Amino acid sequence: MFQKIALFGVGLIGGSFALALKRAGVVGQIVGVGRTAAALQRAHELGIIDVIAPSVEHAVRDADLILIAAPVAQTGTILRTIKPFLQTGTVVTDAGSTKSDVVAAARDALGSLVGQFVPGHPIAGRESNGPDAAIGDLYVGKKVVLTALPENTASDIERVAAAWRACGAVIHQLSPAAHDRVFAAVSHLPHLLSYALVDDIAGKPDAALLFHFAASGFRDFTRIAGSSPEMWRDISLANQSALLAELDSYLLKLTTMRDMLARADGVALETIYTNAQQARHNWIRTIEATEQQTRQGGD
Amino acid sequence: MFQKIALFGVGLIGGSFALALKRAGVVGQIVGVGRTAAALQRAHELGIIDVIAPSVEHAVRDADLILIAAPVAQTGTILRTIKPFLQTGTVVTDAGSTKSDVVAAARDALGSLVGQFVPGHPIAGRESNGPDAAIGDLYVGKKVVLTALPENTASDIERVAAAWRACGAVIHQLSPAAHDRVFAAVSHLPHLLSYALVDDIAGKPDAALLFHFAASGFRDFTRIAGSSPEMWRDISLANQSALLAELDSYLLKLTTMRDMLARADGVALETIYTNAQQARHNWIRTIEATEQQTRQGGD
Numbered sequence: 309m310f311q312k313i314a315l316f317g318v319g320l321i322g323g324s325f326a327l328a329l330k331r332a333g334v335v336g337q338i339v340g341v342g343r344t345a346a347a348l349q350r351a352h353e354l355g356i357i358d359v360i361a362p363s364v365e366h367a368v369r370d371a372d373l374i375l376i377a378a379p380v381a382q383t384g385t386i387l388r389t390i391k392p393f394l395q396t397g398t399v400v401t402d403a404g405s406t407k408s409d410v411v412a413a414a415r416d417a418l419g420s421l422v423g424q425f426v427p428g429h430p431i432a433g434r435e436s437n438g439p440d441a442a443i444g445d446l447y448v449g450k451k452v453v454l455t456a457l458p459e460n461t462a463s464d465i466e467r468v469a470a471a472w473r474a475c476g477a478v479i480h481q482l483s484p485a486a487h488d489r490v491f492a493a494v495s496h497l498p499h500l501l502s503y504a505l506v507d508d509i510a511g512k513p514d515a516a517l518l519f520h521f522a523a524s525g526f527r528d529f530t531r532i533a534g535s536s537p538e539m540w541r542d543i544s545l546a547n548q549s550a551l552l553a554e555l556d557s558y559l560l561k562l563t564t565m566r567d568m569l570a571r572a573d574g575v576a577l578e579t580i581y582t583n584a585q586q587a588r589h590n591w592i593r594t595i596e597a598t599e600q601q602t603r604q605g606g607d
Numbered sequence: 608m609f610q611k612i613a614l615f616g617v618g619l620i621g622g623s624f625a626l627a628l629k630r631a632g633v634v635g636q637i638v639g640v641g642r643t644a645a646a647l648q649r650a651h652e653l654g655i656i657d658v659i660a661p662s663v664e665h666a667v668r669d670a671d672l673i674l675i676a677a678p679v680a681q682t683g684t685i686l687r688t689i690k691p692f693l694q695t696g697t698v699v700t701d702a703g704s705t706k707s708d709v710v711a712a713a714r715d716a717l718g719s720l721v722g723q724f725v726p727g728h729p730i731a732g733r734e735s736n737g738p739d740a741a742i743g744d745l746y747v748g749k750k751v752v753l754t755a756l757p758e759n760t761a762s763d764i765e766r767v768a769a770a771w772r773a774c775g776a777v778i779h780q781l782s783p784a785a786h787d788r789v790f791a792a793v794s795h796l797p798h799l800l801s802y803a804l805v806d807d808i809a810g811k812p813d814a815a816l817l818f819h820f821a822a823s824g825f826r827d828f829t830r831i832a833g834s835s836p837e838m839w840r841d842i843s844l845a846n847q848s849a850l851l852a853e854l855d856s857y858l859l860k861l862t863t864m865r866d867m868l869a870r871a872d873g874v875a876l877e878t879i880y881t882n883a884q885q886a887r888h889n890w891i892r893t894i895e896a897t898e899q900q901t902r903q904g905g906d
Binding site: 431432433450451453480486490491493494495497498499500501502503504505506507508509510511512515517518519521522523524525526527528529530531532533534535536537538540541542544545548551552555556557558559561562563565566569570572574577578580581582583584585587588589591592594595 | 730732752779789796797799801802806808809810814817820821824825827828829831832833836837839840841847850851854856858860864868869871880881882883884887888891
């Protein structure tokens with residue numbers, strides 16, 4: 309049970325966290341801090357937050373838990389505004405898509421208090437943003453990765469984990485570096501590749517003709533190119549080295565396949581296509597089995 | 608009205624064509640030819656075909672229209688088996704995903720009769736294949752591209768167009784070369800890129816960890832990597848030169864973005880991401896407006 313939770317950011321991620329905790333009946337009061345008065349007002353109308361904090365001090369004081377659900381590049385700045393009011397016993401976590409940079413920013417901002425910060429990353433989202441996009445079941449059956457610091461206490465980690473579990477999420481732990489490498493490969497790189505394809509086509513003289521005949525395969529492949537450019541610029545830069553490594557690996561693969569195509573080596577291409585199809589098939593089967601298990605109450 | 612239609616291939620594409628024409632009440636008899644007795648038997652049970660052809664001669668004789676809905680690499684061979692029985696007045700069409708190679712194969716197989724062949728490509732599909740995947744509304748509101756030959760008569764082109772329109776499709780015309788360039792960009796390249804990503808990840812030592820954290824963005828981006836490897840090997844080779852040109856253009860774009868990332872040029876990356884997001888947004892809006900129009904009876 310949480311007496312008081314402070315939300316820095318009341319949009320899709322923070323708002324859905326709040327709605328889920330309220331639905332689970334595990335929170336007394338939720339206090340909101342945000343960049344715009346309009347978003348805070350809307351979050352209040354929607355029942356996401358109970359109180360619009362008149363000051364950071366008011367939001368932080370006596371909070372059991374503080375969630376920072378703002379663009380990842382702002383994490384350091386927000387932690388700096390929190391620090392003067394941070395009491396012993398309050399745990400701070402975040403929802404950023406990259407973790408090594410967040411940990412560095414947290415060490416810089418919080419100094420000796422960094423042990424009170426438990427970094428996290430909920431693997432969930434929707435195409436829309438803002439308080440109106442928030443839904444109480446966004447995290448049901450979804451993964452939350454905690455990248456705990458050596459300075460964190462087991463009880464603080466557990467407090468963050470318990471909040472996410474109350475939202476229906478399943479907790480995993482990785483080091484910040486492992487987290488960033490994993491998500492560079494399976495999330496950040498695909499976003500960059502999808503943006504690249506749409507931009508490449510849009511820049512051709514006959515782009516209108518090309519788009520005219522694009523169909524459902526293109527629609528799925530490019531869905532993530534509909535994501536926020538600012539957010540993905542920040543993620544790309546925040547996870548620069550891991551993303552570069554994955555991009556270089558991919559460029560090598562693609563260059564190899566270009567050579568296979570140029571020499572009309574159908575056997576080699578089919579080997580890659582078959583391997584990919586099989587791997588994806590196995591992955592989907594595992595996911596579906598896990599979803600089945602989650603619905604049945606396991607994890 | 609078609610008295611007799613012969614189908615070479617009774618799977619998803621041919622079967623859905625047959626079901627749609629029957630539903631529209633524009634066909635007397637549908638005769639099926641296929642690679643396996645089991646598929647033909649199943650198509651007969653499902654009401655896709657009325658008759659399992661005892662021979663190619665029987666299937667072709669007195670047909671108004673013949674649709675070849677088989678893997679694109681087999682088009683030439685099938686046309687060669689049809690030619691000895693092809694009567695004046697019968698129109699042959701196909702459903703292949705590439706057109707320049709099909710036209711070359713048709714010229715080679717049919718010789719002076721090539722004017723009776725009107726190449727086509729319905730832009731529709733599903734994840735499953737075979738007669739059981741066939742549905743009567745697969746083509747409703749979808750595009751069918753005809754790449755007519757100089758030898759085709761207007762009335763033969765119109766006969767093929769009328770059949771597809773009876774299935775609910777909207778007819779477009781392109782040259783075979785323009786068709787292949789368009790689909791290299793918006794379909795064949797995305798398939799290759801999607802296969803490449805899954806194969807690249809599957810080949811890493813910690814592939815299991817990476818797949819474990821892959822989520823919905825990865826799922827959409829890689830959906831087309833679940834497609835048939837044999838079919839996409841054939842398409843890649845059949846459309847080799849156009850696909851190579853699109854792949855080289857993409858590799859150049861990706862290398863440029865790699866340099867932006869390496870020098871942490873957030874402004875340049877954001878410009879590309881923004882351009883892509885905007886172009887995709889405009890594309891989706893156009894698609895939705897067209898779908899709306901199609902539902903209202905326009906085209």
